[in-house]
Amino acid sequence: MSKIRKILRMYSQQRPIMTIAAQTDSSRNTVKKYLAAFKASSFTFEEIDALNDKELEDLFGKSKEHPPTSRMQSMQRCFPQVDKELKRTGVNRYMLWESYRKEFPDGYQYSQFCFYYNQWKARVNPTMHMDHKAGDKLYVDFAGEKLSYTDKDTGEVIAVEVFVAILGASQLTYVEAVPSQQKEDFIAACENTLHFIGGVPAAIVPDNLKAAVTKSSRYEPTLNETFEDFADHYGTTILPARAYRPRDKALVEGAVKIIYTKIYAPINRVTYHSLKELNTGIWEALETHNSQLLKGRNYSRRLQFEEIERHTLMPLPVLLYQFKKHFYAKVIKNGHVNLGPDKHYYSVP
Missing domain, CATH: 1.10.10 (Arc Repressor Mutant, subunit A)
Structure with missing residues (x-):
């Protein structure tokens, strides 16, 4: 102006x-x-x-400006389905354009179809820069803000960490309150996530927290041994996000912002007296969130997951993961080592 x-x-x-x-x-x-x-x-x-x-x-x-023609409106109605289908492995825009022309023989040519689709996608979801394939990655992180519950006997308010996970393609989200960010709680939350989605993705993308990455690096990060063992048990790969690169995990960063509104708001109105009660309230709000229609689309995260992503996940193993703890101990003069947790001495060669 x-x-x-x-x-x-x-x-x-x-x-x-x-x-x-x-x-x-x-x-x-x-x-x-x-x-x-x-x-x-x-x-x-x-x-x-x-x-x-x-x-x-x-x-x-x-x-x-002239209002859109019926020809344009017919094409725009196809775009939500096109956006969903593109997340399937092996599907490309040309295949979907051919299906569009079969249904609308007088429709737009391929170049115009792609041009208007890009315009529609930028308007509906202007911040999305990555196309996620179904069953490819699960992004995990901890929320910055904590939740809490009140001990019924002492009245003490106990703060807890909030674990967040989101699948790349369907954006199905999992949230759980855990006592801490220690590796035992972190890995248990990751395992609960895999059982919540009913399968194993090709890779898990964590932030550079100590429970996942012992030493962060741009090229060769050192994974926590227990977390790496957990990934081997479930047959998946760990791909840590690069340090100081929030765009690598923008999807889970966005999910954290959404749960502040969708989950934190209703949770903070109620007083809970145990971690189990708190998680029950979280999962009720989470189901509502996953079942809500996505903005500008005619399907929800749950519907999209069931249709395009569930069958692409690898099956879960029969047994749950068992923690393997690592200790370093010096051999004392009598030829034994002392393991602190079980208070026993063990002889060594």
């Missing part, structure tokens, strides 16, 4: 169109278009300059 005001001001000062175009960094045709609209309005420059930005936009902006 400020550029339009500048064009009209320079025109009122009787500057040539070439000079106006050069000084406003506009093409001559753009300048001519605004000047033609100005002349057709029958207003003086002072009257135009007195308008606010909204009134100026109504006069010179996009208000004269």
